[in-house]
Amino acid sequence: MFVQDIVDQFASQSILVTGDTYLDRELYGKVTRLSPEAPVPVVKINSRRTVPGGAANVAKNISSLGGNAVLFGLFGDDPLSQEIARELPQENIKLLNLCPSNYRLPEKYRIFAANQQLLQMFHRTMDPAEIPSLPPELELKEAGEIQGKVLVLYDQGYGFVNQLLIEALGHLTKAKELKLIVDANPNHISWYGKASLYTFNADESLQAAQILGKSARTVEEAGDVLRSQLDSDVLITLGAGGMLILEGTKPAQKILATRVPLADRVGAGDSVTAVLALCLAAGIPLIEAAELANKAAGIVVAKPGIAYVTPGELMNLFHYEISHLLMESMSVKQRLLQEQLPAIEDLVKTIIHTYQNEKTVYSFGNGGSAADANHFITELVGRFQVERKAFPAVSFSANEILMTSIANDYGYENTFARQVDAFVKAGDLVVAFSTSGKSKNVVLALELAKTKGARTVGFTGNTAGEFPRLCDICIRVPSDNTPRIQESHLAVVHIICELLEKEFARHLS
Amino acid sequence: MSSLPQKLLRLVEAFPKAQVLVVGDLILDTYLECRAVGVATEAPVPFLEISGQTHALGGAANVAHNLARLGVKTILLGRIGIDREGEILHRLVEEAGIEFYPLGTESPTSRKTRVQASGHYYLRLDEEDTTPLEPHQIQALSQTLSEAMKRSQLLLVSDYDKGVLKNGFVDCLESIAESRELRIVGDVKPQNIRQWRSLHCITPNLSEAKNLYSQLRPGSTCPSENLELARELGEMLSLNVVLTLAEKGMTVSTAAGVSQSFPALCAAPKSVTGAGDTVLATLAAALSCKADLFDAALLANLAAALAVSHQGTYAVAAEELSRVIQNLKTDGP
Numbered sequence: 001m002f003v004q005d006i007v008d009q010f011a012s013q014s015i016l017v018t019g020d021t022y023l024d025r026e027l028y029g030k031v032t033r034l035s036p037e038a039p040v041p042v043v044k045i046n047s048r049r050t051v052p053g054g055a056a057n058v059a060k061n062i063s064s065l066g067g068n069a070v071l072f073g074l075f076g077d078d079p080l081s082q083e084i085a086r087e088l089p090q091e092n093i094k095l096l097n098l099c100p101s102n103y104r105l106p107e108k109y110r111i112f113a114a115n116q117q118l119l120q121m122f123h124r125t126m127d128p129a130e131i132p133s134l135p136p137e138l139e140l141k142e143a144g145e146i147q148g149k150v151l152v153l154y155d156q157g158y159g160f161v162n163q164l165l166i167e168a169l170g171h172l173t174k175a176k177e178l179k180l181i182v183d184a185n186p187n188h189i190s191w192y193g194k195a196s197l198y199t200f201n202a203d204e205s206l207q208a209a210q211i212l213g214k215s216a217r218t219v220e221e222a223g224d225v226l227r228s229q230l231d232s233d234v235l236i237t238l239g240a241g242g243m244l245i246l247e248g249t250k251p252a253q254k255i256l257a258t259r260v261p262l263a264d265r266v267g268a269g270d271s272v273t274a275v276l277a278l279c280l281a282a283g284i285p286l287i288e289a290a291e292l293a294n295k296a297a298g299i300v301v302a303k304p305g306i307a308y309v310t311p312g313e314l315m316n317l318f319h320y321e322i323s324h325l326l327m328e329s330m331s332v333k334q335r336l337l338q339e340q341l342p343a344i345e346d347l348v349k350t351i352i353h354t355y356q357n358e359k360t361v362y363s364f365g366n367g368g369s370a371a372d373a374n375h376f377i378t379e380l381v382g383r384f385q386v387e388r389k390a391f392p393a394v395s396f397s398a399n400e401i402l403m404t405s406i407a408n409d410y411g412y413e414n415t416f417a418r419q420v421d422a423f424v425k426a427g428d429l430v431v432a433f434s435t436s437g438k439s440k441n442v443v444l445a446l447e448l449a450k451t452k453g454a455r456t457v458g459f460t461g462n463t464a465g466e467f468p469r470l471c472d473i474c475i476r477v478p479s480d481n482t483p484r485i486q487e488s489h490l491a492v493v494h495i496i497c498e499l500l501e502k503e504f505a506r507h508l509s
Numbered sequence: 510m511s512s513l514p515q516k517l518l519r520l521v522e523a524f525p526k527a528q529v530l531v532v533g534d535l536i537l538d539t540y541l542e543c544r545a546v547g548v549a550t551e552a553p554v555p556f557l558e559i560s561g562q563t564h565a566l567g568g569a570a571n572v573a574h575n576l577a578r579l580g581v582k583t584i585l586l587g588r589i590g591i592d593r594e595g596e597i598l599h600r601l602v603e604e605a606g607i608e609f610y611p612l613g614t615e616s617p618t619s620r621k622t623r624v625q626a627s628g629h630y631y632l633r634l635d636e637e638d639t640t641p642l643e644p645h646q647i648q649a650l651s652q653t654l655s656e657a658m659k660r661s662q663l664l665l666v667s668d669y670d671k672g673v674l675k676n677g678f679v680d681c682l683e684s685i686a687e688s689r690e691l692r693i694v695g696d697v698k699p700q701n702i703r704q705w706r707s708l709h710c711i712t713p714n715l716s717e718a719k720n721l722y723s724q725l726r727p728g729s730t731c732p733s734e735n736l737e738l739a740r741e742l743g744e745m746l747s748l749n750v751v752l753t754l755a756e757k758g759m760t761v762s763t764a765a766g767v768s769q770s771f772p773a774l775c776a777a778p779k780s781v782t783g784a785g786d787t788v789l790a791t792l793a794a795a796l797s798c799k800a801d802l803f804d805a806a807l808l809a810n811l812a813a814a815l816a817v818s819h820q821g822t823y824a825v826a827a828e829e830l831s832r833v834i835q836n837l838k839t840d841g842p
Contacts, residue, residue, distance in 0.1 A: 027634065035623075037782055038630045045636040111634065117552040119624065119632055121543065123559040201550065265551035 006292060007311045009282040010066040016178065017059045017071045017277075018169070019154030019161055022106040023080050024053030024267075026305050031113045043113050051306050052084045053108055055154035056093075057267060058183070061274030063092045064308035067281075070148060072096035073160060074103040081105050106158050110266065115304060117264060124158065150196075150281040151178045152273060155185040163191050179280050183273050186211055194231045196280060199273060205236045219244060220252050233286060237272060239265065243294050247286050255290055258298035260320055267306040268297045275309075329487050335478040336488050344492055347457060347473050348499045354429040354455070355500070361393040362424055362454075364416045364445060365433030368486050370397035372433045372459070376493045384497040386505050394423065396445070416445035426453030434458070435485045437465025446470040459492070461485035517808055517834045520800050521579075521827055527797040528582040530657045532682060533569030533667030533674055533695075535587035535611075536619045536637075537598045538822065540565070543626040557626050564597050565822055566605065567621060569667035571783055572696075575790030576665075577605045578824040579812075581797065584608040584657045586650065588642070588673055590618040610653050612646060614638075619671050639672035647678050654682065658689045662797040665789065666695035679704040694793045696785065699724055702746070710749040710802070712789050718742060718752050735760045740768050751806055753788055753813070755781060761806040769803055774814035783822030788813050791825070 029045040052060060059069035071088065075081040075097045084105065088095050104125040111119045151173055155161040170193055173180045180195040186208035192198070200208060202219050209216035209225045216222035219236055227234045227246045236244040242257040272293040279289030295317075296309045302320070354361060361380060363373040373395050380393035396419040397403070406418045424430060430449040434442045437460040446456050447470060458464075458471035462480045477488040543557035550556075566574045573585040585602060589595035589611045595618040602609045616638030624632045642650075658664060664686050668674040674682075674697070683706055686693050692709035699713070699720040713721060718738055722731045725745050732738045739752040739762035752760045756778065762768035791812040795805035811833050812825045 029634070035630075035633045037623075037780075040630050040632055042633045042635055045634055111632070117549070117554050119554050120549040120552075120556045121541070121559055121624070122546070122556065203550070268551070 003292065003315055003317060006279065006282065006284055006288070007066070007314055009284075010278045010311060013150075013278050013281040014068045014070065014148040015059075015062050015274075015277045015281060016148045016151040017055050017062070017069055017154065018073055018151070018165075019055040019058075019183070020106075020156040020158040021056045021071070021073050021075075021084065021154075021160070022053045022108055022156075022158060023050055023083070024057065024306055025050050025107055025109045026112060027109060028112045031118075041113075041118070043111060043118065049305065050083065052087060053306070054156055054158070054270075055152070056084060056088065057270045057306065058152055058154055058273050058277075059088070059093045060091060061271050061308055062278060064310055065274060065278055065314070066311050067274075067278050068092060068094075070094045070096065076103040076105070078104045080107065110305075112305070115263070117266075122158075126159065148176070148281075149179060150277045151180050152277050153180065153182045154273070155183060155188055157185040157187055161185070161188065166191050166193070181273065181277050181280065183269065184208070189226075189229070192230055197233045197235060197276065197286070198226065198230055199235045199237065199269075199276070200226070201237045201269065202239065202241070205234075223252055235276070235286075235290060237269060237297070243290055245287060245290050253287060255287075255294050258295060258320065259324075260298045260302045262301050263304040265301050266304075268300045271296045271300045271307075271309050275314075328481075329484055332477065332479045332481075332484045332488055333491060336492075339478050340475055340492075343473055343475055344495065347475065347492075348496055350455060350457070350473060351429060351496055351500050352503050354427075355391055355504070357427060359392075359425075359427045359429065360423075361391070361429045361431060362396060362420070362449075363393070363431040363433070364396035364419075365442065365459075366397070366439050368482070369433035369435065369439075369459075369489075370395075372486060372489050372493065373397050373431070375490065376431065376497075379493070379497040380500075384494075384501050386501045388501055388504050391500075396420070413440040413444055415441045417441070417448045420445045420448045420452070420454075424449050424452050424454050428454045429457060430454045431457045432459070432467075432471070433489060434465070434467070435461045435482045435489075436463055437461070437467040438463075443470065459489045514834050514837045516804060517811075517837075518831060520795050520798055520804065520808060521831050521834065523798040524580040524794050524827055525582070527663075527794060528584065528661045529576055529663045529665055529793055529797050530584045530586065530654075530661040531569055531573040531576065531665045531667060532586045532654070533572070533665075534619060534669035534671035535570045535585075535589055535598060536566075536568030536621060536669060536671070537594045537601075538565040538567035538571075539563070539594075539620060539622040541622060541624045543624060543631075545626050555626070555631070557624070557631075564601060566598065566601050567783075567822070568619065568669045568671070570598060570602055571822060571824070572665065572667045572786045572790050573602070573607050574605050575787050575824045576794060577607050578826045579791065579794045579830065580827040581790075581794045582608075584610070584661065586610045586612075586654065586657065588612040588614050588616070588646075590614060590616055590638075592618055594618040594620050608657075610650075610657070612642075612650060614646070616640065619669075637671050639670070641672050641675040642678045644677060647681050650678075651681055651685065655685050655689075658685055658691050661691065663793055664691050664693045665793045666693060666697065667786070667789065668695065668697045668701055670698045670701065674701065675704060683707050692796065694789070694796060696789050708746070708748050710751060710792070710796070711746075712751045712753060712785065712792065713742075714753045714755070714785060718750075736762070736768050736770060740766050743768075749802055751788070751792060751809070753785060755784075759788070759806060759810055759813075761803060763802060769806075771806060771810045774810060775817050778817035779820050780822075781817055783824075784813050784816045787816040787823070787825055791830075 026049045028047045029043040031041045059071040062069040107123040109121040181197045184198050186204045189208045205222040209222040214225045223246045234246040243255045245253045275293040275296045299309050365373045377393045377395040380391040396416045403415045406415045432442050443466045456471045457473045458467035459475045460467045477485045540563045542561040546556045573583050576583040585607045619637035622634040694710045739750045739760045743750040743762040747764045750762045758771045758773040760770045788809045791809040795808045815825045816823045
């Protein structure tokens with residue numbers, strides 16, 4: 001199924017979310033000194049960001065992806081709850097307060113300096129014993145009017161989720177035929193019953209297995225223990241390792257993480273939960289849902305702090321990789337400029353002299369390098385940008401009749417040398433392309449060219465092979481990556497042609 | 510009984526009759542007591558649970574607190590934010606019996622939060638806004654200042670470089686103090702010394718003094734003798750210098766160059782935090798009761814010894830100081 005088709009269905013989904021809601025407070029600052037009282041850093045805070053966290057963050061992720069979220073829980077009259085209550089409806093999240101009370105939301109603090117997290121603190125504002133208990137039958141009258149298909153339970157162990165709640169949610173999901181997804185807490189493993197899906201991170205899965213008294217040395221083993229204990233599908237997130245999916249009785253399947261520049265993992269789990277919830281509501285099979293959730297995680301970890309994913313971002317399947325590869329190409333060209341300027345200058349002068357002396361240019365290479373040689377010759381004989389006389393140039397890689405015939409009779413290593421023998425004269429310029437500098441047919445041709453008194457030029461990469469020995473001028477691209485080397489070769493070919501033409505155009509009447 | 514301890518006792522007894530106005534940077538010191546839960550899931554950093562928090566007055570508010578504990582009638586003027594920390598600071602100032610004139614602003618209340626877990630100090634979080642006061646804010650304060658200075662014997666300025674004691678506000682304070690013939694005693698940051706024209710006495714520590722010296726005489730080597738340093742600073746700035754030297758005690762020099770050193774009196778200090786505030790407050794208290802500079806410094810030195818023998822910031826009470834004076838031998842410390 002195309003990503004577009006899946007994501008398009010998000011907008012019509014309504015997801016119920018409950019569990020531990022808290023305030024996520026991020027403090028950003030600078031450290032320039034230690035305290036005079038002890039060798040500890042002094043962080044001078046210069047900005048703060050407060051966002052709803054936990055279950056509320058899952059709701060925000062759902063809304064960011066275009067879905068509708070109904071967040072229910074305990075929200076008190078305290079300033080913190082008021083902050084949440086104010087913000088959420090602005091983001092298309094409906095808020096249901098189960099019973100207004102003196103409950104105060106917990107707060108989580110993350111301290112950042114120089115883009116690194118220094119510390120996390122948690123302020124549990126109430127004693128778990130003080131937390132008001134919920135009525136045994138949750139009557140979500142308003143929720144009943146909403147066409148929700150999925151219920152997400154977010155259990156961080158901060159006190160909101162207890163056995164009574166889990167039982168009540170069990171009744172609710174049965175009565176309204178809701179699919180239940182649980183972002184599980186290992187400490188509560190014995191309270192959980194059958195659900196549509198349980199999610200754990202790697203450490204949590206091992207911890208949960210241990211609490212159940214089952215031995216699990218690997219995450220795969222833990223996953224099997226959990227899926228059988230819970231009689232449910234289990235998804236385990238593995239950070240940079242991707243995800244492990246244990247569906248039904250099928251063997252565990254692994255999805256690899258997308259390679260991204262990591263900012264931090266804050267909030268990635270919540271984005272995963274949101275995508276899974278929306279996909280399950282749309283009836284998407286678990287594996288496809290997990291692949292999309294994995295993609296979402298990749299997008300979120302590249303953004304610092306708590307971040308969200310938009311449908312547009314999810315649909316840009318390859319944006320990151322494309323940027324990365326283009327930047328890689330650019331950086332190779334930058335290094336080329338820093339290291340090979342003198343050699344390129346030399347080459348420009350040499351080709352100008354070659355044509356001033358009315359000599360000929362010959363070029364060759366294999367595969368992509370053959371295409372580069374042909375490209376070069378075409379610009380010389382035909383035209384680059386400016387009207388001028390035709391420059392004499394021949395490619396030994398352009399005639400497959402000739403090459404197959406020589407190869408057949410004399411072996412492939414002689415395909416270029418035989419042509420050098422036929423055509424190259426003293427004073428001619430022989431330009432060889434080989435990213436490794438080791439291709440046998442290229443090396444033999446260069447050796448012969450030198451004995452005939454031709455000037456030799458080599459376009460190669462970092463390894464350079466035989467080229468430094470055999471070439472009067474060596475354009476050595478500082479990279480070991482064949483495609484990156486070839487991209488730089490073509491850039492230099494164009495530069496040569498442009499400057500050569502300019503020089504000759506200057507001297508025309 | 511000899512005259513020195515008697516003189517000092519009489520000074521302390523006179524404190525309740527004195528009134529001092531304190532102006533400067535108010536800071537709330539918060540201590541977060543935490544329990545280590547484990548490593549955070551998304552980063553290799555500690556995850557702590559906050560089990561309790563305590564608050565104390567800091568900055569100019571701590572200086573005022575010290576004055577109040579010495580029995581001096583204290584008026585405090587400074588800026589706080591319209592936030593929870595501002596409320597806490599306000600409450601603590603009033604509980605200390607200080608007459609408070611806060612200027613409420615949109616900027617956050619300056620605060621230093623120390624994170625401690627299992628007895629170990631882990632990190633400090635500072636939050637502040639150091640923009641100087643706006644002309645309209647200075648205008649709003651000038652009447653209160655004039656009235657408060659009318660009732661006071663001394664103006665104490667406590668500069669923690671949080672923006673209050675700068676530019677126009679300094680001019681305002683100095684001109685009102687001048688018209689009321691009030692002496693100004695202060696702890697001024699070296700980088701701000703040029704803002705002031707008419708300070709009577711300053712209380713730099715050694716590194717601040719060296720910093721001051723190199724600002725006033727760039728390129729010259731600082732005198733290695735502390736007495737010499739204090740004397741030169743006093744002469745260059747035409748004011749009295751009380752140079753605090755931590756475990757080396759203090760050195761005092763008048764503007765005329767008359768100087769004296771006092772040894773540190775606490776053999777095993779527990780904590781030097783806030784001792785500078787105690788020195789400044791005690792000095793100001795004594796000077797406001799017309800004490801001679803050296804007697805005032807002696808008293809401040811005794812108070813400092815008491816302060817550092819306590820853990821953390823400590824405000825010395827008048828009774829404690831009196832007890833220490835009574836235990837002095839007749840031939841003096």
